[in-house]
Amino acid sequence: MLLSRSLSNAEIAADAGTADGTVKGDVTNIPAELDAATRVRAATITYRAGLDRDAEQP
Numbered sequence: 001m002l003l004s005r006s007l008s009n010a011e012i013a014a015d016a017g018t019a020d021g022t023v024k025g026d027v028t029n030i031p032a033e034l035d036a037a038t039r040v041r042a043a044t045i046t047y048r049a050g051l052d053r054d055a056e057q058p
Contacts, residue, residue, distance in 0.1 A: 003030060003039070004046035 002012040013023040027039060036042040 001046070003027060004043045006040075006043055 002015055007015070009020055009023045009027060012027070013020045016023065031037065031039055031042040034042045034045050036045055
């Protein structure tokens with residue numbers, strides 16, 4: 001969800017309450033999981049799939 005908002009690793013870490021290093025590892029793996037060549041393409045896939053919406057929203 002946070003990746004789809006085009007946030008930096010530091011911004012994602014602050015929002016998620018985790019370390020930058022943890023985010024870096026996760027963000028490195030996400031494009032491969034989505035069969036995307038780049039982080040930007042992975043963000044586009046998650047956005048189009050609606051994964052950018054907060055879980056709290058109806």
